[in-house]
Amino acid sequence: MKKRVVALTLALTLAAGLVTGCGNAKKDDNKADSKTITVAASQTPHSEILAEAAKTLKKQGYDLKVTVFDDYVQPNNVVESGEFDANYVEHKPYMEQFNKENGTHIVDAGDIHYEPFGIYGGTKTKLEDVAEGDTIAIPNDTTNEARALLLLQDNGLLTLKDGASLTATINDIKDNPKKLKFQELEAAQVSKVKGEVAYVVLNGNYALEAGYSVGKDALAYEKSDSEAAKTYVNIIGVKEGNENSDAIKALVKVLKSDEIKKFIEDKYDGAVIPFAG
Missing domain, CATH: 3.40.190.10 (Periplasmic binding protein-like II)
Known part of the structure; x- marks a missing residue:
């Protein structure tokens, strides 16, 4: 399966929806609590939204690193294996069905956006x-x-x-x-x-x-006020037990912030809708 590693840092290229140059920013060698969050994501809009969120997370001491996948299967597998901290590719019904069919233990750490089918x-x-x-x-x-x-x-x-x-x-x-x-x-x-x-x-x-x-x-x-909006909201998926970690909580909080909501509304013109719940 083809995949592309996208290292999200403060120096990012939003026009391409990708971020390059991890390590361009000068590191503080004395910062012992430097943190990295690894996320498996779909190209559009997920990696683009994460690119925007990376700027705020960087200010909070987190480096967000994303790998873009072109399917829905591997993002769950790499979270289950522990290779990645989270994924941002799927809605809850797909996650639940995937768990049932594959014996995985992915859980919903946060509801982020909805994409009309x-x-x-x-x-x-x-x-x-x-x-x-x-x-x-x-x-x-x-x-x-x-x-x-x-x-x-x-x-x-x-x-x-x-x-x-x-x-x-x-x-x-x-x-x-x-x-x-x-x-x-x-x-x-x-x-x-x-x-x-x-x-x-x-x-x-x-x-x-x-x-x-x-x-x-x-x-x-599907209309934005339909039941589908609640059912098919795109989530941050993590392995069960990791949903309450400080890093995942920080990621979800930023993705649900007013700044990211405005970014989504301005960029996608109704094709992606922030989840209000």
């Missing part, structure tokens, strides 16, 4: 243009596939069986009047087939990476 045009530019037999690309992991199907149901494209919820799969589709086909892909790959399918259903961060704007490009999306 959206339906975007591929070869079709309007939902009303949907035709019989059209293909829709959706994420294939358990919770995100369910989320995509629920959004499609909310927009009248299919009906799920009674009781189908956060674990729904295409096998739970009750009615499919347009005989739609579904291409199930790893979440990071969905946007890459937009030229081959009628529509794609994307996680907020992958929509951003693909150059989509929720407000301008989404044909339909």
